[in-house]
Amino acid sequence: MLRTFDTHRIRRTTELGGLWDFTVLPEEPAEGATEPAASEPAPAASRKVTVPSCWQTYPGLENYRGRARYSTTFEAEGNVRLEFKGVSHFARVELDGRLLGEHYNAYTPFVFAVPALAAGEHRLDVTVDNAFREDYALNFPNDYMSYGGISRPVALDLVPDTSIERVHVTPVTPAHGDGNGNGDGEGVWKAHVEVWCRTLRKPRAGTRMALRVELAGQTVEADVTPCEGEYEYLALATTVECPGVRPWTCEDPALYPVTATLLVNGRPADDLIDRVGFRTVRVNGDRIELNGKPIVIRGFCRHEDHPAFGNALPPQAMQVDLDLIEDMHGNAVRTSHYPNDERFLDMCDERGLLVWEENHARGMDEEHMRNPHFQAQAAQVIREMIETHYNHPSIVIWGILNECASNTAYGRECYERQYALIRELDVSRPVTSATCHMRDDMCLDLPDVVSWNIYPYWYEAKSATRMITDQLAYTREHGGAGKPLIISEIGAGAIYGFRNRDEEIWTEEYQANTLRKQLTEAFDEPAVTGVFIWQFCDVRVDREWWRVRAKRRNDKGIVDEFRRPKMAYDAVKEVFGEVAERQATV
Numbered sequence: 001m002l003r004t005f006d007t008h009r010i011r012r013t014t015e016l017g018g019l020w021d022f023t024v025l026p027e028e029p030a031e032g033a034t035e036p037a038a039s040e041p042a043p044a045a046s047r048k049v050t051v052p053s054c055w056q057t058y059p060g061l062e063n064y065r066g067r068a069r070y071s072t073t074f075e076a077e078g079n080v081r082l083e084f085k086g087v088s089h090f091a092r093v094e095l096d097g098r099l100l101g102e103h104y105n106a107y108t109p110f111v112f113a114v115p116a117l118a119a120g121e122h123r124l125d126v127t128v129d130n131a132f133r134e135d136y137a138l139n140f141p142n143d144y145m146s147y148g149g150i151s152r153p154v155a156l157d158l159v160p161d162t163s164i165e166r167v168h169v170t171p172v173t174p175a176h177g178d179g180n181g182n183g184d185g186e187g188v189w190k191a192h193v194e195v196w197c198r199t200l201r202k203p204r205a206g207t208r209m210a211l212r213v214e215l216a217g218q219t220v221e222a223d224v225t226p227c228e229g230e231y232e233y234l235a236l237a238t239t240v241e242c243p244g245v246r247p248w249t250c251e252d253p254a255l256y257p258v259t260a261t262l263l264v265n266g267r268p269a270d271d272l273i274d275r276v277g278f279r280t281v282r283v284n285g286d287r288i289e290l291n292g293k294p295i296v297i298r299g300f301c302r303h304e305d306h307p308a309f310g311n312a313l314p315p316q317a318m319q320v321d322l323d324l325i326e327d328m329h330g331n332a333v334r335t336s337h338y339p340n341d342e343r344f345l346d347m348c349d350e351r352g353l354l355v356w357e358e359n360h361a362r363g364m365d366e367e368h369m370r371n372p373h374f375q376a377q378a379a380q381v382i383r384e385m386i387e388t389h390y391n392h393p394s395i396v397i398w399g400i401l402n403e404c405a406s407n408t409a410y411g412r413e414c415y416e417r418q419y420a421l422i423r424e425l426d427v428s429r430p431v432t433s434a435t436c437h438m439r440d441d442m443c444l445d446l447p448d449v450v451s452w453n454i455y456p457y458w459y460e461a462k463s464a465t466r467m468i469t470d471q472l473a474y475t476r477e478h479g480g481a482g483k484p485l486i487i488s489e490i491g492a493g494a495i496y497g498f499r500n501r502d503e504e505i506w507t508e509e510y511q512a513n514t515l516r517k518q519l520t521e522a523f524d525e526p527a528v529t530g531v532f533i534w535q536f537c538d539v540r541v542d543r544e545w546w547r548v549r550a551k552r553r554n555d556k557g558i559v560d561e562f563r564r565p566k567m568a569y570d571a572v573k574e575v576f577g578e579v580a581e582r583q584a585t586v
Contacts, residue, residue, distance in 0.1 A: 001315055002085070002153050004346040010261070010271040011163070016072060016124070016154040022049040022058070025067040025127065046071075054088060054149035054310035063543060070126045070150050077119035079159045079200050084126075085109045086152030086341070088311065089139055092127040104136060104377060106151065106311075107338035107360050108384035113159070115200040126150060137371040138360050138378065141544035143554055144303050144337070151312040152341055160264065161201045162209065164272040165232050167260045168194045168390045169215070170428050171278045173247070173291065189242045189278050191215055195260050197235040199227040210263040211235060215276070216242040216256045224262075247291050248277025248393040250331055253352035255393070275349065277393025283430050283448045288484050288529055290354075290396065296523075296583045297354065297530020298576045299332030300325055300558070301489060304340060305539040307561050318344045320563060322351060325536065328558070328569065329576035334488065334532045337362035337402045339385040348394035355392070356432070356488075356532070358399030359385060359418070366405040369414050378414075379421055386425045395429065398422050402434045403453060406443040415443045434488035438471060445479025453489035453534070456521075457514045464490070464521035472527055485527050489534035490518050494568065495550065496538070496560035506550075508567040515558075515568050519575040533572065537561060 002015055023046045047058070055061045055068060084091065088106035092099070100112040130148030132140050139146055157163075170192040193213050203209070203226040212221040213236070224235045246254040255275045262270040279291050287294040302321065304311045313321075318341070325333065332354040339357055348355050359381045368374070382400070389395060400418045405411030415433065422431050430448035435441050444450055452471050456464040472485065494511030503510045515533070522531050538557035541549045553561065558568050 001343065002155050004315070004343055004350065005257075005273075005275060007273045008157075008271055009273070010268050012158040014074070014156045016074060016156050017051055018072075019048045020051045020150075021046040021071040022055070023047075023069045023071075024061070024064065025069055027066055051150045051154060052085075052152050052312045054147040054151050054312045056145070056147055056149075056310050057308065057312075064148065065131050065146075067127060067129045067131070068148065070128060071123065073121050073123050074156060075121055076117055076156065076158065078117060079161065079163075080114045080117045081155075081157035081159045081163065082112045082114070082124070083109055083155040083157070084111075084150070084152070085154065086150075087126065087128055088130055088147045088149055088151045090129040090136060094125040094127075096122050097125075105138065105360060105381050105384070106147070107340070108381055109152075109342075109388055110384070113198060113200055115161075134371065135373060136377075137368070137374040138381070140368065141542040142362060143541050143545055143549070144362070145305060145311070145540040146542055147311045149310070149312065151310070159198075159200070160262070160269045161203060162197055162199045162226065162262065162264070163270045164211075164260050164262055165196045165198045166387060167196075167213075167258055167272055167274050169258050169274075169276040171276065171280060173278070173280050189245050189247075191240045191242055191258075191276070191278075193220075193236070193238050193240055193258070194234060195236040196232055197224070197227065197262065198232045203227075208265050212261040212263060213238065213240065214257075214259040214261075215240050216245045216278075218242055221263075242278065245278045248279040248352075249291065250295075250352040250354065253277065253350060253393070255349060258391075274391045275346075276391050277349065279393050281396045281429050283484055286482060286484050286527060286529065288396070288430065288449065295354065295396075295530070296579065297332045297486065297532065298330050298579055299334055299354070299356070299530060299532035300330050300536040301334045301336040301532050301534045302536040303336060303539045304344075305537070305561070307540075313341070313344075315343055315347075318347060321536065322347055322353065324559060324563060324565075325353070326351065328573040329580045331580070332356065332530065332532065333536075334358070334399070336535070339381070339389065342389065342392075345389060345392045345394060349392055353394055354396050355394045356397040356399050357385065357389060357395050358402065358433075361400065361404055362402045364401070364404040366408045366410055369405050369411060375414065375417065378418060382418060382421050383425065386422065390426060397449065398426065398429055398431045399451075400431070400433045403436045404433075406433065406435050407437040407440040408442070412442050412446075415446055419446050432486065432488075439474065441474075441478065443479075444475055447483075449484045449486055449529075450475050450480040451486040451488035454487060455490065455492070456518055458492040464518045465525065468522065468525050468528065484529040486529060487522050487531040490522060490531060491515065491534040491556045492518075493554075493556045494566055495555055496564060496566055499567070511556075512567040512571040516571040516575060519572065523575070523579050533558065537563060
């Protein structure tokens with residue numbers, strides 16, 4: 001299952017799932033060494049594994065960190081497009097023994113296109129590395145598990161010499177604009193549509209190309225100048241008027257397919273189908289508005305993590321998570337701390353859940369951010385995240401750099417660069433970052449929305465009321481005056497099944513009562529436009545964090561790692577339900 005809907009009617013697409021050969025590889029020798037370094041565990045004969053999956057779920061590899069190879073074969077002829085939805089966290093891809101390329105970052109897709117593949121069986125080898133290395137600036141021991149494997153699906157497409165790479169649709173409503181103040185005042189929804197193509201071989205002389213775009217019952221068609229080179233390019237930018245469409249809202253998440261068809265000499269040669277929702281998101285004073293109406297966020301921070309699947313959750317497990325979130329009257333998910341599987345985003349689109357999606361960076365001090373690879377790798381994540389997930393109406397906020405060095409001058413430079421890149425790629429959504437630097441943050445003037453991670457009654461004895469009051473004062477004095485405020489993390493820990501009427505710390509009783517107080521006080525503050533609970537479920541953490549995480553779990557989940565509800569489940573459901581009821585009457 002590549003998406004929750006069909007993305008092609010013309011192009012032939014296959015998921016390269018099923019069983020692959022998997023082999024642990026020896027560690028590459030250090031520079032100057034004559035013998036390979038010892039590998040733990042030792043290299044073994046190939047075993048059969050399913051893809052997608054992660055190797056921490058394979059017996060004997062629960063704690064393996066290093067290199068491994070996945071191999072499979074497929075039958076194909078002609079131009080081939082291989083898309084990897086996610087490999088954790090470094091991939092080296094070879095086809096028939098020839099290197100196609102490399103990619104770093106576990107949470108964004110990447111593509112290799114191969115022209116004129118000979119007919120027959122072909123071998124695909126993917127060397128995967130999840131070790132912590134200086135070359136991987138975004139990966140180091142952290143408060144979540146750094147898994148290894150081909151953790152998201154792999155797609156094989158057969159494409160013509162020129163094919164459609166992606167489509168972006170930006171809705172514009174006359175009353176509220178596109179998030180950048182742009183509206184036409186005529187009372188009809190419009191959509192700015194951009195189509196990118198990829199050319200693998202120079203078109204023959206005299207070739208005529210056109211692009212047809214169908215959206216919400218409307219069709220536009222325009223000639224395309226064939227590209228002489230072999231690269232990706234913007235082939236079409238147009239505006240489509242879409243009278244009569246229903247806006248996408250949490251209560252009525254109306255979705256419309258957008259179909260781009262490439263015509264070569266008048267005949268359909270390729271297509272790409274995506275889905276869009278007609279909605280706008282903007283900041284208006286200290287409120288975030290969806291289609292001109294203020295929203296109040298009742299959210300959960302969620303990691304892609306499960307004892308049975310690692311970070312390679314199947315759609316059925318995603319659905320269970322969303323069912324539980326909605327049952328607790330949640331209306332939003334924060335994809336902490338990396339871009340999420342697009343199938344999960346598809347489900348959020350369909351359910352009307354709001355999403356804060358963020359790049360891959362968590363808990364970096366200035367030393368980490370001065371890694372010579374950091375700037376380029378962080379920018380790559382942002383670019384791939386936005387290019388791939390642009391059309392999801394559920395995504396209402398882009399986030400960056402959770403709890404990083406926003407309290408240093410160099411850190412500020414990094415924040416400025418990343419915000420600038422997001423705004424270059426997308427002006428239709430606000431940007432933010434979650435900070436824990438309560439008294440020395442230097443970047444509050446940069447985002448559209450200010451977001452604080454606070455833990456009253458847990459890491460600090462203060463009440464939520466006191467902490468929010470203090471942080472509002474600091475925010476207003478340091479560049480954040482007049483901006484919306486989100487409590488991006490709040491919560492307390494509990495070990496599932498540990499119950500005691502004396503409300504000892506780590507008991508389910510203490511967590512439930514603490515969350516009830518935290519949430520009630522936070523939502524009683526008029527300046528707060530939303531709250532994300534840390535976190536939805538207990539998650540596994542990297543081995544190096546064992547000293548501060550019992551059972552090697554971050555156990556602030558409202559449900560445990562197996563999705564068994566703790567006592568806090570009913571407390572959250574009660575408070576979120578009251579907030580939702582109040583909001584419905586406004």
